[in-house]
Amino acid sequence: MGRPLERLREGTRGTEWEGRLWLVGGAVRDRLLGRPAPSDLDLVMERSALEFADWCWRHRLSEIRPVTYPRFGTAMVMVDGATVELVTARSESYRADSRKPEVRPATLLEDARRRDFTVNALYENLHDGTLADPLGVGLQDLRRRVLRTPIPAEDTFEEDPLRMLRAVRFRWQIGLEPAEGLWDAIRAKRARLAIVSRERIRDELTKMLGLADADRCLNDLLETGLLELFAPELAAMRGVAQGDYHHLDVWDHTLLALRNLGPGDLVASLGVLLHDVGKPPTRSVDAEGRVRFLGHEAVGAEVAERWLREMRYPASVASQVAKLVKGHMRLMSAEEFTDSALRRLVRDFGPLLPQLLGVVEADASALRPGVRRIDVPALRERIRRLSEQAPPAALESPLSGSEIMELTGWTEGPRVGKAKAWLLERVLDGTIPPQDAEAARAALMEALRSGDLP
Ligand code: ATP
Ligand code: MG
Numbered sequence: 001m002g003r004p005l006e007r008l009r010e011g012t013r014g015t016e017w018e019g020r021l022w023l024v025g026g027a028v029r030d031r032l033l034g035r036p037a038p039s040d041l042d043l044v045m046e047r048s049a050l051e052f053a054d055w056c057w058r059h060r061l062s063e064i065r066p067v068t069y070p071r072f073g074t075a076m077v078m079v080d081g082a083t084v085e086l087v088t089a090r091s092e093s094y095r096a097d098s099r100k101p102e103v104r105p106a107t108l109l110e111d112a113r114r115r116d117f118t119v120n121a122l123y124e125n126l127h128d129g130t131l132a133d134p135l136g137v138g139l140q141d142l143r144r145r146v147l148r149t150p151i152p153a154e155d156t157f158e159e160d161p162l163r164m165l166r167a168v169r170f171r172w173q174i175g176l177e178p179a180e181g182l183w184d185a186i187r188a189k190r191a192r193l194a195i196v197s198r199e200r201i202r203d204e205l206t207k208m209l210g211l212a213d214a215d216r217c218l219n220d221l222l223e224t225g226l227l228e229l230f231a232p233e234l235a236a237m238r239g240v241a242q243g244d245y246h247h248l249d250v251w252d253h254t255l256l257a258l259r260n261l262g263p264g265d266l267v268a269s270l271g272v273l274l275h276d277v278g279k280p281p282t283r284s285v286d287a288e289g290r291v292r293f294l295g296h297e298a299v300g301a302e303v304a305e306r307w308l309r310e311m312r313y314p315a316s317v318a319s320q321v322a323k324l325v326k327g328h329m330r331l332m333s334a335e336e337f338t339d340s341a342l343r344r345l346v347r348d349f350g351p352l353l354p355q356l357l358g359v360v361e362a363d364a365s366a367l368r369p370g371v372r373r374i375d376v377p378a379l380r381e382r383i384r385r386l387s388e389q390a391p392p393a394a395l396e397s398p399l400s401g402s403e404i405m406e407l408t409g410w411t412e413g414p415r416v417g418k419a420k421a422w423l424l425e426r427v428l429d430g431t432i433p434p435q436d437a438e439a440a441r442a443a444l445m446e447a448l449r450s451g452d453l454p
Contacts, residue, residue, distance in 0.1 A: 004041060004082035009126050011061040011079075017052060020045050021126040022108065024087075024115075028122045028131075032142055033174065041084045044123065046107045049075050049086035087111070109134040116156065116163045117141075117170060118148045147176035153185035161192035165204040168220045172213035186224045193229050201230050202311045209269040212262065215255040218273070222251070230311070233303050234273070236280040243291040247368040250279045254366075261362035267317060268355040271324035272362050274304040278325070301326035320352055324359050331360050331374055340429040342383055347395045347428060353383070390427075390434035397423040398432065398440035407441055408448070419444060422453050 005027075012018055025042040045052055053066035053075035062077035062084075069075065073088035089111040112121035112134040118141045123132040133139045141148050147170060149156035149163075157164050164186045170176060193201070208217035218234075221227040228235035238251040246253055258272045278300025279293045286292050301322040308318035327349065331337070349356050361376035397420040404419050405411065423440050426432040432439050447453035 004080040004084070005037075005126075007061070007080045008041070008043075008084065011056075011059065013127065017045075017055070019125065019127050020047060021052075022089075022123040022132065023126055024111075024123050025120050028124045029119050029142065029174075031124075032122070032139075039082055041079075041082060042087065043084060043126070044087045044089050044108070044111055046089050049073055049088040053077050053086055108132055112138075113150045114159075115150055116160075116166055118146075118150055119170075119174070119176070121150055141179075145174075145176050146179050147171055147182060148179035149182065149185075153179075153182050154189055157185055157189040158192060161189065162196050162200055162204065164189065164193065164224070164226060165196075165201065165221075168217050168224070168226070169204060169208050169211070171220065172208075172216050173211055183224065186226070190225045190229065193226060198230070198310065198312050202313060205311070206266060209266060209273070210263050214263060214269065215259040218258070219255060231307065233277050233280075233307050237276065240280050240283060241291065242279075242293075245367050245371050248366065250276050256366035257362040260365040261358055265355060265358065267320050267324070267352075268358040270304075270308065270313075270317070270321045271328070271355060271359040274300065274307075274321060274325050275328045275359055275363055276300065277303050277307075297326050297329045320355070323349070323352060324356055327356055328359050328363060331379070332363075337379065337382070339382075339386060342379075342386055343390070343395060343428045343430070346383065346387065346392050347424075350392060357383075394434035395424070395427060397421070398427065398435050398437045399423060399444070403437070404444070407444065419453065422447065 005023075008021075012021060022044045023041065024044050026038040027041050030036065030038055043049075050066075050068050050070060050073065053062070053068060056062040056077045056079070057066055061079060063081075064078045066086075067076040075086045077084050077086065089107040108123055112123075115121040118135050118138040121133075121135055122138045122142070123134070124130070125132070131139075135150050137148065140146075147167060167178070167182065167186060171178060208214055211217060218227070222235055222238060237254060238249065240250040242248070242250060242253070248256060254273060254276055257275070258269065261268060261272050263269065276293075276296065278296035278298070281303070282293045282296040282299050284292045284294065304325045305318045305322035308321055309315070313321075330345070345356075346353060357376055357380055360374065364373040364376065367373055399407070399420070401412075401416045401420060404416050408419070410416060423432065423444065426440075426443060427434050432443055444453070
């Protein structure tokens, strides 16, 4: 168990809070599964969480002034760098037969019934380690790897439709089998997703993209009908048949590429997810019967950027992903890459180049088996060697504007900029060595004399 947990336990031992604090959610679930402890903790108590938050602050247990949500009886503190969510277990019981609503099992039961899944409704007493399973099925579901809602699934999803997305995520994050009827309940309640904000949907999607099974999550989103509610552009890829290089439709190709990319870099994952989003709107069949997607990368870049902004991804993420989508065909067309083409690639993509190569490699890996495909590892190696000779920062005009003016006697004006751009092109095509001012002067004077540079 991690340090934040130790701090919390020791910091409350022997106080009025001892024995009254229950860990719940990921921390309990993942420990029982033998998985690494999550960084954030959730604590339930039968007394006011607001009071406890305040106590934590006064006793220097929390590093921040608590963030409180009095309307919900919840608060957040920070212990040893970890966020700790504090929740008041509802003491008022809805059960007509409960005469003592303040009894522990009743209140934990009440709390458990409001949670999303039975495996997330297991409680561990912070001090004596007692495990509580108020629903009575949580432990069994965890052991048998079953994803089940505490109350009838349609009610759970009706209350908070975000739980439908969490169901898809947990299924693949933990490896759970949906209980009978769970997926039908999602299909029945999917339209409720309309009341969930784009930000919350985005956060769930981002978590899914961080999983090794991101492709399976997305497929579930499509099959349940959830995807088309917030990403009709992506759902449109299903069933779009492609030409000779492909054995899969655009959707399945995209999912295979996503799987082969692997998790870890959100921009690259979104780049792969969206790389062919321009295909459905640009599909045509030419006179010879060949399937064409003319300009799909440019259309796709626009669609991707618009959709990412709708989903409230940061503008920088949206524009980087759009750049990857737009550039993903650049390496496909060429047979052989000259050093000059690679230098241009470095200049155009800069720090985004590793992600572009990731997208291109994943894309190529999902083509029809046996077709000739681009050798991305070899390309990476060549780029590495080229960058050793000339680091990306050296790919600029060897002469500054004032140096050009001094040399030519020109005054400031567009001509200076044009000369700089011309010099950069010569560096990229390899006729002037990077950062070689002498060679640049000679080349510039020669070009002006011969009229190459009007
Ligand atoms: P992870 O941190 O790996 O995503 P977690 O189970 O800890 O998993 P959190 O989002 O941290 O998930 O939430 C903590 C707990 O709060 C959950 O285990 C669940 O019991 C409850 N919970 C969170 N969100 C919801 C929700 N939308 N509806 C019902 N219960 C929820
Ligand atoms: Mg958690």
